[in-house]
Amino acid sequence: MPDIGIAASTESSGMATSLFVAGPARFAERPDRILEDVFEFFDANPDVPYVVLNSDDGMDVRDMFRRPGSPPLVKEGYYVPEMPDSSALFVLARRERVDPIRPFAYEDIDDYRTPMEVLNRDGVARRLFLGHLELQKSVPRPNDPDLAESRIVTAAEWLEYAAKFSKRPDIRGTGQISFLDREFNARHRPPLDWKPTPWFPIPWSKLQLQQFDQMATLGFIHRPVFVKTTDEHGKPLARRDAREKALMDGLQEALRTLPETERAKGPARVIAATNNQTAQLVALEGMLHQFAAQGGPEIDSGKLDKFINIDRRLGNTGAATLFMEMAIGVMGSYRAGGPSLAVNLRDPHEASFIFISPPSDEKRKTQDKARGDVFRSIRSMAIDPANYAVPATQ
Known part of the structure; x- marks a missing residue:
């Protein structure tokens, strides 16, 4: 069954008229290479303006999708779960x-x-939109009474329908049409x-644009970089210096994804996760020290504005780890x-x-002036914090 993850909740979140189709998905402990899939999708589809990428992991999610007959992962009562709920959603746009x-x-x-x-x-x-609803009901789905009457449409299914929709005479205003239709509805057509x-299949309306x-x-x-850290037998590199060299090679390759003027500066901050593997953390620290000795920036792991250890700050974020790191990187670079x-x-x-770069200073100032803090919550809190303020005393 095609799945679009947390993006499926858009209808209950005030986006009922937004249409989504399912693209590639990866269900694994480390689905990081889906970022490669996204870039390849953009390359293969030169008219796609944006992709919604979302990740979600946690004990509740794993319990929901566990194999039939396997023991539950969530239990009743008050306790600290093995994994926190972790989710991140990105709208990756090619605005041009x-x-x-x-x-x-x-x-x-x-209106x-x-x-x-x-x-x-x-x-x-x-x-x-109505065609999309009908398509959801008509596409094949498993014969399971517990499933909904419709399912998410795949990209291939949507493209086939969209091609037919683009040729409809009532949409294009072609073929035989009435005088009233031509006079009164022409402005509502592409x-x-x-x-x-x-x-x-049709251009966006002025409101959509x-x-x-x-x-x-x-x-x-920026484009992701993946580096093997195994020997010729496929086993993890045992020597620390070999592991540090592999990580340094990965960093150098990642730096080449930045604009040339930014490469020499290196990262302003590093957001990392090792799943609490000491050897991995030591190798990363060693690589960063080498990079600083070669003229790169000094990344002090003791300073939170320079080095953020996801394992210690958030816990075990599982499959969502790299995407949680990216989200923190977006906020850190922007601010x-x-x-x-x-x-x-x-x-x-x-x-x-993977590197994340901020917009230009001019762009940030323009946006902040027009809309305020772009990361602020636009929802009203269910509980007013003022109710818990310390009472004033005279």
């Missing part, structure tokens, strides 16, 4: 890919106070000279500047490196 559709943005029926029969009949995005692409442009730019994710380096050493057979 939206530029070709800007001249074709049109006025759709975006949902419009009578439903009018919206269903004349709204272009609404008809695409321009006639619009040429559909696989992921854009505006909403996309309003999303804050929080940072830039304090400089590139952040996320390193996952939980697997003694392979190390993961």
